[in-house]
Amino acid sequence: MEALKGATRREVFARGVAALREAGIDTPALDAAVLLGYVTSQPPEAVLMDRGASVTASEAALYSALVRKRCERTAVSRLVGVREFYSRTFRVTDDVLDPRPETEVLVEHALRCLKGLRKPPAVLDVGTGSGAIAVTVAAEIPSARVTATDISMAALAVARNNAARQGVEERIRFVQADLLEPFRFGGRFDVILSNPPYVSWAQFENLPQEVRGGDPGTALVSGPEGLEFYAPLAAASRNLLVPGGSLMVEVGDGQDAAVAAILKGAGFRDVRVVKDLAGRGRVVAGSSEDA
Ligand SMILES: C[S@@+](CC[C@H](N)C(=O)[O-])C[C@H]1O[C@@H](n2cnc3c(N)ncnc32)[C@H](O)[C@@H]1O
CATH class of the missing domain: 3.40.50.150 (Vaccinia Virus protein VP39)
Structure with missing residues (x-):
């Protein structure tokens, strides 16, 4: 995924879903929500509630790294512990x-x-x-x-x-x-x-x-x-x-x-x-x- 710094949560989420779908992950939206929730310290169901909220540079970097690992088939639970x-x-x-x-x-x-x-x-x-x-x-x-x-x-x-x-x-x-x-x-x-x-x-x-x-x-x-x-x-x-x-x-x-x-x-x-x-x-x- 390209750099996400400054993007809104909604944009970041959508890019994660696209990357996971392309990698053949069965539940791309759910997994992207859990990973984004983890990096932004929110419950997965709340990550898209604030439409305009943006992510910080460190959140974006961590999210990109986690999505990459998920694309390589590491289980979501292993990524978020x-x-x-x-x-x-x-x-x-x-x-x-x-x-x-x-x-x-x-x-x-x-x-x-x-x-x-x-x-x-x-x-x-x-x-x-x-x-x-x-x-x-x-x-x-x-x-x-x-x-x-x-x-x-x-x-x-x-x-x-x-x-x-x-x-x-x-x-x-x-x-x-x-x-x-x-x-x-x-x-x-x-x-x-x-x-x-x-x-x-x-x-x-x-x-x-x-x-x-x-x-x-x-x-x-x-x-x-x-x-x-x-x-x-x-x-x-x-x-x-x-x-x-x-x-x-x-x-x-x-x-x-x-x-x-x-x-x-x-x-x-x-x-x-x-x-x-x-x-x-x-x-x-x-x-x-x-x-
Ligand atoms: C299928 S896991 C179940 C873990 C947990 N009870 C659950 O349901 O999520 C089986 C567990 O049995 C343990 N185990 C394997 N061989 C064992 C043995 N000979 N005696 C006792 N525990 C064993 C494993 O370390 C593992 O934690």
């Missing part, structure tokens, strides 16, 4: 997966179940990443005591920061763990939640550059079929749930039947698939034995 999840803003870095809208289906299902419990619930989020699930549950259910694990210390630092930003860090215990290994000898949970890595090796090769080059591989990939986490998670979860407690996991497209079979094979009852708005099986849930 935040991502919305369940109407809250989460900090994201190269160490964590960008929380996805699909995961809101898992959170919705968990919240429905947790709100029906009579006592303050104990919840475990396995592979917390940015903390999107754990922080949202803690924020939505003020009585909940949440444990959040991840194999990555760097991810746990991001999650802890997000918990502090949402004022729920007192109610979340962060534990570095390889799946459920540290919990072999204790701890009982009403609900165990996880959005584990579930991308197969073949799928990983075909992911868009934004995802392949942005999200950490350890957050995405899970063996030849994308299913490697579910059996160990299900097996270990059974001993950690209170009687009648629930395991709920997010699954990738077309994995719901295979994961439901894994949960049944591990001894879970009432195994069910929760669909997203597009009708795809997105969450598989099962209950431990009756109270």
Whole structure:
């Protein structure tokens, strides 16, 4: 993009949209609004409200640089360092997966179940990443005591920061763990939640550059079929749930039947698939034995 100094926000926005469209970006107007909002410290929906407002030289330079990086397929969330999840803003870095809208289906299902419990619930989020699930549950259910694990210390630092930003860090215990290994000898949970890595090796090769080059591989990939986490998670979860407690996991497209079979094979009852708005099986849930 040519020099933009002194141009109005509207002109700057239009040039960004044109550059992004030419580069084949699917959502050029949305991305340009988010980037312009970021450099001018405005919400994206407000950037064009003041028709005559101009941009400063430093805003113009930063905006041009960000649009260029976006044209090269860096994800918008990586450029601005935040991502919305369940109407809250989460900090994201190269160490964590960008929380996805699909995961809101898992959170919705968990919240429905947790709100029906009579006592303050104990919840475990396995592979917390940015903390999107754990922080949202803690924020939505003020009585909940949440444990959040991840194999990555760097991810746990991001999650802890997000918990502090949402004022729920007192109610979340962060534990570095390889799946459920540290919990072999204790701890009982009403609900165990996880959005584990579930991308197969073949799928990983075909992911868009934004995802392949942005999200950490350890957050995405899970063996030849994308299913490697579910059996160990299900097996270990059974001993950690209170009687009648629930395991709920997010699954990738077309994995719901295979994961439901894994949960049944591990001894879970009432195994069910929760669909997203597009009708795809997105969450598989099962209950431990009756109270
Ligand atoms: C798909 S990401 C989910 C992140 C976050 N819960 C979300 O929904 O946005 C999976 C997470 O699992 C973590 N992970 C990968 N292998 C793990 C393991 N063996 N034990 C615990 N966590 C693991 C990754 O570091 C990553 O943060």
